[in-house]
Amino acid sequence: MNLYTEPWWELFGYEFMREALVVGVVVAAMAAVLSCFLILKGWSLMGDAVSHAVLPGIVLASMLGLPLAVGAFVAGLGCAVASGFVKRHSRLKEDTVLGVIFTGMFGLGLVLYSKAPTVLHLDHILFGNILGVSRAQVWQTALIGVGVLSVVLARRRDLLLLCFDERHARALALPATALHYLLLSVLALVIVVSLQAVGLLLVVAMLITPGATARLWTDSFDWMLVVAVVVAVVSSVSGIFISYYVSGSTAACVVLVQAAIFLLSLMGSRWRARRFRGARRVP
Amino acid sequence: MTTSFHHSTGDLRLEVSGLGVVYANGHRALSGASFSLTGGTICGLVGPNGSGKSTLFKSMMGFVRPSAGVVTINGGPVREALKAQVVAYVPQAEEVDWDFPVSVWDVVLMGRYGAMNFLRRARLSDRLAVEESLRRVSLWEFRDRQIGELSGGQKKRVFLARALAQGGRLILLDEPFTGVDVQTEEAIIVLLRELRTSGCIIVVSTHNLGSVPEFCDQAVLLNKTVLACGPTASVFTEQNLTAAFGGVLRHFHFERSTIQSHDGRSVKIMTDDERPLVFGKDGHLEYKDREGRESLIDERRRRETEAER
Amino acid sequence: MGMWHDLLVPLQYDYMVRAVVVSGLIGVVCGFLSAFVTLKGWSLLGDALSHAVVPGVALAGLLGWPLAAGAFLTGVLATGAMALIKVKSRLREDAVMGIVFTTFFAAGLLIISLTPGGVDRKTIIFGNILAIADRELLQVVVIAVVTLVVLGCKWRDLMLFCFDATQARTLGLPVVVLHGLLLVLMSATVVAALQAVGAVLVVAMLVTPGAAAHLLTDRFGRMMWVAAGLGGGCALVGAYASYFFDGATGGCIVTLQALVFGVVFLWAPRHGWLAERRRARGRSGSGKAQEVRL
Numbered sequence: 001m002n003l004y005t006e007p008w009w010e011l012f013g014y015e016f017m018r019e020a021l022v023v024g025v026v027v028a029a030m031a032a033v034l035s036c037f038l039i040l041k042g043w044s045l046m047g048d049a050v051s052h053a054v055l056p057g058i059v060l061a062s063m064l065g066l067p068l069a070v071g072a073f074v075a076g077l078g079c080a081v082a083s084g085f086v087k088r089h090s091r092l093k094e095d096t097v098l099g100v101i102f103t104g105m106f107g108l109g110l111v112l113y114s115k116a117p118t119v120l121h122l123d124h125i126l127f128g129n130i131l132g133v134s135r136a137q138v139w140q141t142a143l144i145g146v147g148v149l150s151v152v153l154a155r156r157r158d159l160l161l162l163c164f165d166e167r168h169a170r171a172l173a174l175p176a177t178a179l180h181y182l183l184l185s186v187l188a189l190v191i192v193v194s195l196q197a198v199g200l201l202l203v204v205a206m207l208i209t210p211g212a213t214a215r216l217w218t219d220s221f222d223w224m225l226v227v228a229v230v231v232a233v234v235s236s237v238s239g240i241f242i243s244y245y246v247s248g249s250t251a252a253c254v255v256l257v258q259a260a261i262f263l264l265s266l267m268g269s270r271w272r273a274r275r276f277r278g279a280r281r282v283p
Numbered sequence: 284m285t286t287s288f289h290h291s292t293g294d295l296r297l298e299v300s301g302l303g304v305v306y307a308n309g310h311r312a313l314s315g316a317s318f319s320l321t322g323g324t325i326c327g328l329v330g331p332n333g334s335g336k337s338t339l340f341k342s343m344m345g346f347v348r349p350s351a352g353v354v355t356i357n358g359g360p361v362r363e364a365l366k367a368q369v370v371a372y373v374p375q376a377e378e379v380d381w382d383f384p385v386s387v388w389d390v391v392l393m394g395r396y397g398a399m400n401f402l403r404r405a406r407l408s409d410r411l412a413v414e415e416s417l418r419r420v421s422l423w424e425f426r427d428r429q430i431g432e433l434s435g436g437q438k439k440r441v442f443l444a445r446a447l448a449q450g451g452r453l454i455l456l457d458e459p460f461t462g463v464d465v466q467t468e469e470a471i472i473v474l475l476r477e478l479r480t481s482g483c484i485i486v487v488s489t490h491n492l493g494s495v496p497e498f499c500d501q502a503v504l505l506n507k508t509v510l511a512c513g514p515t516a517s518v519f520t521e522q523n524l525t526a527a528f529g530g531v532l533r534h535f536h537f538e539r540s541t542i543q544s545h546d547g548r549s550v551k552i553m554t555d556d557e558r559p560l561v562f563g564k565d566g567h568l569e570y571k572d573r574e575g576r577e578s579l580i581d582e583r584r585r586r587e588t589e590a591e592r
Numbered sequence: 593m594g595m596w597h598d599l600l601v602p603l604q605y606d607y608m609v610r611a612v613v614v615s616g617l618i619g620v621v622c623g624f625l626s627a628f629v630t631l632k633g634w635s636l637l638g639d640a641l642s643h644a645v646v647p648g649v650a651l652a653g654l655l656g657w658p659l660a661a662g663a664f665l666t667g668v669l670a671t672g673a674m675a676l677i678k679v680k681s682r683l684r685e686d687a688v689m690g691i692v693f694t695t696f697f698a699a700g701l702l703i704i705s706l707t708p709g710g711v712d713r714k715t716i717i718f719g720n721i722l723a724i725a726d727r728e729l730l731q732v733v734v735i736a737v738v739t740l741v742v743l744g745c746k747w748r749d750l751m752l753f754c755f756d757a758t759q760a761r762t763l764g765l766p767v768v769v770l771h772g773l774l775l776v777l778m779s780a781t782v783v784a785a786l787q788a789v790g791a792v793l794v795v796a797m798l799v800t801p802g803a804a805a806h807l808l809t810d811r812f813g814r815m816m817w818v819a820a821g822l823g824g825g826c827a828l829v830g831a832y833a834s835y836f837f838d839g840a841t842g843g844c845i846v847t848l849q850a851l852v853f854g855v856v857f858l859w860a861p862r863h864g865w866l867a868e869r870r871r872a873r874g875r876s877g878s879g880k881a882q883e884v885r886l
Contacts, residue, residue: 100799107850202698204694248706255698374756
């Protein structure tokens with residue numbers, strides 16, 4: 001099974017590997033920063049929903065000859081906006097509404113795909129294809145990544161307040177609605193960019209696990225950002241290497257490494273808590 | 284008023300002894316809490332937020348495993364009392380999903396589930412119990428309404444009716460008077476007094492201090508443990524309340540009435556914002572009206588005349 | 593005449609008739625259950641379960657077990673893992689679910705990608721009711737019948753559990769058992785629905801009919817029947833229509849369900865958006881026409 005025996009450092013000699021690593025690191029960093037906000041806002045399901053909802057946008061865009069990213073972005077944001085609307089005007093719970101709308105959009109995407117005379121690879125959209133990125137995609141990812149990171153990090157205090165206490169944010173006359181949509185747009189954008197790397201079925205893992213892992217390590221939000229990014233980048237790089245050696249799905253490997261780090265952190269935090277409590281009991 | 288399927292007679296006894304509860308995250312919610320109640324009585328459970336009121340409720344319903352001590356109902360464990368339909372719970376309004384597609388009738392009928400057969404099909408006796416309970420809280424006309432379509436007071440009464448239909452004899456009410464108009468509050472109190480007469484123990488958790496002396500015979504003052512318990516008048520002293528609430532309460536001292544200079548009486552008011560608790564000069568409790576307090580007034584007069592002699 | 597003839601073409605094929613009937617059955621069972629799932633607020637749990645069964649299906653395919661057995665095993669494992677992490681960490685429930693189900697799902701995808709001869713990825717992700725094997729068909733029917741019988745006997749208890757678990761407990765009902773029962777029923781139907789619509793879209797079968805039914809009625813019993821009818825009807829028609837859509841059965845069924853939900857959301861007589869707007873306009877238009885609430 002194991003066809004690849006060269007040592008890992010020699011892999012840097014391959015062009016496709018270098019590009020994959022660049023994309024992997026940028027995507028991981030972006031998703032990790034965002035995951036810290038999503039964890040605190042309780043938007044895990046929102047990440048899941050938006051990531052599935054981009055499918056019809058991609059298929060339609062490819063049918064109409066538009067850039068795929070534009071279609072995906074519009075559809076993802078559309079899902080979030082539509083869910084908010086239905087939630088406000090019905091007696092249904094938010095998770096129910098999200099479930100109805102994102103599955104409906106994903107189903108619609110599949111139906112459209114069955115009728116679309118496109119060269120689209122459904123597999124690549126769903127599962128990612130990081131080892132086959134083009135030079136243009138690397139540049140696109142890097143540019144969007146830098147843009148997203150600088151906007152989010154610059155406004156991180158406002159966004160944090162929005163996640164922590166939206167009413168307080170409104171009371172302070174912060175543009176809460178604008179911030180809300182900023183966060184949603186960033187979410188949709190990150191998902192669009194991550195499709196190439198991990199595919200839309202596993203993007204949501206990148207948007208939850210790093211933030212949750214960091215939450216176990218620290219109570220300070222700034223440190224949470226740092227830890228989340230480190231965890232995500234490490235898992236991304238090692239996941240790419242592992243998937244190369246076992247010739248398995250890259251996205252799955254990245255997500256599993258993240259999960260392993262989460263599990264270790266959880267055990268570590270339990271151990272620390274026990275030691276701390278033990279120390280406190282004996283004054 | 285009471286019928287055969289309702290509260291069977293015989294003294295109900297609730298005993299909490301040395302109760303301690305520690306949650307999984309290490310938080311110690313209660314320790315060494317002890318008190319006992321014998322039916323019929325209405326007991327106010329009073330304490331600031333986080334004092335362990337809801338933990339005590341959960342212990343009485345057998346939801347938390349005590350780390351120390353025990354709760355017994357009629358001498359047996361809580362689990363047996365639950366099986367025998369002795370414990371009824373009236374939740375806070377916020378705990379209920381008011382959009383749930385059930386009618387008033389459905390909710391009250393649910394109170395009978397524990398006594399129904401495997402398929403939970405309502406028998407005639409169940410229907411009669413539901414009807415009588417609904418009539419007692421004057422909601423019979425509303426039986427087909429979806430529960431979300433009721434007013435705040437009616438919503439509260441639906442869950443009281445459920446407790447009635449269940450025939451519970453230890454009735455736990457969680458903040459029954461929040462979001463309820465004065466009329467409903469009085470109606471609820473009348474109903475609770477009827478239940479007391481039939482031998483039930485009614486435990487009312489509330490942060491609304493002022494209402495407790497109005498209708499509770501006994502009070503349990505809670506802050507991580509039982510600070511005081513017994514007849515309301517003896518529990519509700521300034522020292523006890525200050526010990527339980529610390530700086531949470533507002534104190535107002537009126538050494539002399541500000542309006543009528545000839546009136547020598549001075550009062551002291553303690554409040555946590557809703558209905559104030561009023562103490563007389565020598566530390567006795569003041570009530571809203573004299574009706575029903577004749578014995579107290581007589582006793583006070585007698586003591587005053589004795590003191591004058 | 594020609595159009596009618598075209599429309600009847602799918603029913604000339606045995607495999608289509610079989611797929612339509614089985615989908616309908618799965619739709620009815622999921623519909624019944626969706627009434628509980630939406631009211632209990634377990635939509636995300638349904639999503640999590642449907643992803644968590646994937647490694648089980650992949651392993652079962654490798655080892656030659658019945659797919660349902662493997663799926664059920666990992667479904668239960670994932671539920672246990674969620675409960676454990678929830679207790680051991682201070683993370684929010686939705687985050688814990690997200691972590692666990694993506695991990696299980698990733699493990700499933702990795703197993704599939706490592707074993708090219710095993711179960712087809714497309715079958716698991718999108719279902720393949722048109723080519724369902726007899727053995728799987730039997731599993732689906734057994735699951736459906738057992739679920740319907742259990743729901744028929746215990747729906748009142750489960751309703752009380754969803755509405756007010758505290759009350760259920762004070763009545764002496766075995767709440768832990770009811771909780772487990774609902775989870776088991778969900779896992780079982782997820783396994784059955786996997787065949788029809790695939791792992792990604794199972795959650796729609798468990799949420800959308802219930803959501804639509806909740807907007808149409810104020811009684812739980814009626815809501816269950818409406819949800820079952822909608823679920824079954826959409827599954828029947830969707831499976832039939834998939835003949836014209838390149839065999840995208842899951843996509844067709846779920847799209848149809850979402851369309852029906854959209855119609856209901858807009859035009860439901862009392863709880864629809866238009867009814868709400870009409871009421872709001874009536875209220876602001878004439879100050880006296882306020883709802884009288886006693």
